[in-house]
Amino acid sequence: MERKREPYPVSTLCELKDNIDTNPDYQRPAVWKTSNKQLLIDTILRGLDVPKFYWKQIDEDHFEVIDGQQRIRTIWEFHDNKFKLAKDADPIDGEDIKDKLYKDLSIKMKKKFTMYLIDVVIVYNTKDDEEIREMFLRLQNGITLKSQEKRNAMVSNMRDFVINCSKHQFFSEKVGFKDLRFAHQLVAAQMILLELNNGPNDIRNSNLNNMYKDHKEFNENSSEAKKVLKTLDYLNKVFSENTPELKPYYALSFYLLISKLLDKYVITNMEDKIFNFFLDFENYRQNEKKNPDEKDPEIMEFEDKVSHSSDSKSSLEWRLDFFMTRFGIKFPEVTLKDENRNFSYEQRRAIWRRDKTCQIKIKCDGKKLQFSDMDADHIIPHSKGGKTIVSNGRASCPECNRSRGAG
Ligand SMILES: [Zn+2]
DSSP: OEEEEEEEEHHHHHHTGGGEEOOOTTSOOOOOOHHHHHHHHHHHHTTOOOOOEEEEEEETTEEEEEEOHHHHHHHHHHHTTOSOOOTTOOOBTTBOOTTOOGGGSOHHHHHHHHTOEEEEEEEESOSOHHHHHHHHHHHTTOHHHHHHHHHHTSOOHHHHHHHHHHTSHIIIIIOSSOOGGGHHHHHHHHHHHHHHTTSOOOOSHHHHHHHHHHTTTOOTTSHHHHHHHHHHHHHHHHSOSOOTTOOHHHHHHHHHHHHHHHHHBOOTTOHHHHHHHHHHHHHHHHHHHHOSSOOOHHHHHHHHHHHSSTTSHHHHHHHHHHHHHHHHHHOTTOOBOOSOOSOOHHHHHHHHHHHOBOSSOSSSSSOBOOGGGOEEEESSOGGGTOOSSGGGEEEEOHHHHHHHOOO
């Protein structure tokens, strides 16, 4: 890997828009609030220092951004009159710049902007992308991933379960982020912690460390473990092929959504519909982000929630509520499961009096049942919305009921 450092005037950066890829796969989503953008331009107009940009040379005329993605996009946007300077900006050299677009600035001020020199470090002759990723992580302080490396070295049943989950097909084939520095393990661990907490919670490094310590004896056959795998199986069907848009913040939001839906609603055979629900939302969101006019405030809030403290309880709660509400509007016909999963004593008596013999007849040929030996089985399974009512119940011998699977 070799490096060279070159000063680029902002005017040249603006001409290179089509030559620079700002979204290589190790990048984070590009989200800056308007106030961040205003601050950067204000800094440039005042001739103050801006951190270096890092690019990877692809060929003679093309580059990938390693670091400085938000900054370069902000420069392009300002140059294209996409946002105004702050309403409370102080004058520069006596010139009032408050609430102004690029095109409203004086010639003198425009020159200050376009002639400003940005230091660009260009990396070339790289052997493989790992070097670049390493560099990117160092520049971004890859603290989170480093912690996951440490957790990976802990001896704990929880560690083993996290590793198993991170090898699930959902991670290996479907998600839109690479398993770089245990990134899949990190997200799998966060999902497990959400499941253990039965919903949104802080899923920061300290919380994950505690989970590994507190669940050293974690049982891979526990109901929580089964629920995690069941939710991953469902997600794996929703995303039937690799989905580049499926970044960690989406994987976690949709984990929460599917986990909750599986608990409370009948979502059998809805995988394709839920995928379209995801894609429609993502397309709408991308269009809103490009929209030069008034943007949908809900989308702007979503951007904020996934770009700041996205591992906090409040952000995860907000996102779950956001998607649950949208889901409810999009699929008004989806029904709640019967809250009572088990037949009561009285219902079992009624079913037994009516049926007397095993009605399933897989393992037996309809044997006579004592009340104490009878299982009450849901005809339409509970998971498919079958009600816990006598007319949806039937007598079964334990062997037949088991071989039919949990209903
Ligand atoms: Zn039977």
